[in-house]
Amino acid sequence: MVERASPLGSDFRPGSYGDFANGVEVTILELDRAGIVEATAWPGQEKALCEALAGACNLRLSAGSGNGAANREGVCAFNIGPGRFLVSGPRETLAHEMESAVPDTIGTVTDLSHGRTVLGIEGPKAEWVLAKLFALDFASAAFPVHSGCATAHHEIAVQIQRRGEKRFELYVLRSFARSFANTLRRAAEDVGYTIK
Structure with a gap:
């Protein structure tokens, strides 16, 4: 690194x-924050995105505005717009982990770490x-x-x-x-x- x-x-x-x-x-x-990622749901896929983030990062999120969560490993996420979450954590592999967990049919994952x-x-x-x-x-x-x-x-x-x-x-x-x-x-x- x-x-x-x-x-x-x-x-x-x-x-x-x-x-x-x-x-x-x-x-x-x-x-x-070694990993900073934006996850965005396609229209109608907000709940599915929250479920994918829960699986990938152990975060309990809902599609409502303003909400957020954090886990014991230092990964946190919060809503920054309709169907959009900013996720960050101490691992450089965060973007890759999220890309693997969020199928193209649900939404997009963009690495913002740099x-x-x-x-x-x-x-x-x-x-x-x-x-x-x-x-x-x-x-x-x-x-x-x-x-x-x-x-x-x-x-x-x-x-x-x-x-x-x-x-x-x-x-x-x-x-x-x-x-x-x-x-x-x-x-x-x-x-x-x-x-x-």
Whole structure:
């Protein structure tokens, strides 16, 4: 396995930044997701796609919007549009495993691993920081754990999944990752943040 260079550049280095007089209230980090895949169902095949993903990745999904799931091996998935799921995990073989499990009669599987960067943000003010950037309700009642959505910030497409009570993962096109990471850092300056 060849390790990919981070697109975030030298500005994204470990340390504490911003106004942390009251303590550091969020942590921002780049996450390693060796496999990132989009699975899309043909019209009328949404349920069959969810069943195929359950078989391939041990994920319990339904075709409704916003839902998501995760398994013990670190594979997670969430709905990013009608009949569309973003699936990620620690294995480079994820795309191949899903291609084998999803027949052409059900839908398509596209490997996005080379074209996405995953940023994590966690801490007591994670919702506060994200609400500055996206017109979404990040309260846990409206955005429960494992749920997700596809959105954008100033023309930069972002898929967001809540992975814990105060933890989110953001999938960004690799070519925009540095710019978006800098935007996320600026949004976190008033609460104090740590890069890990």
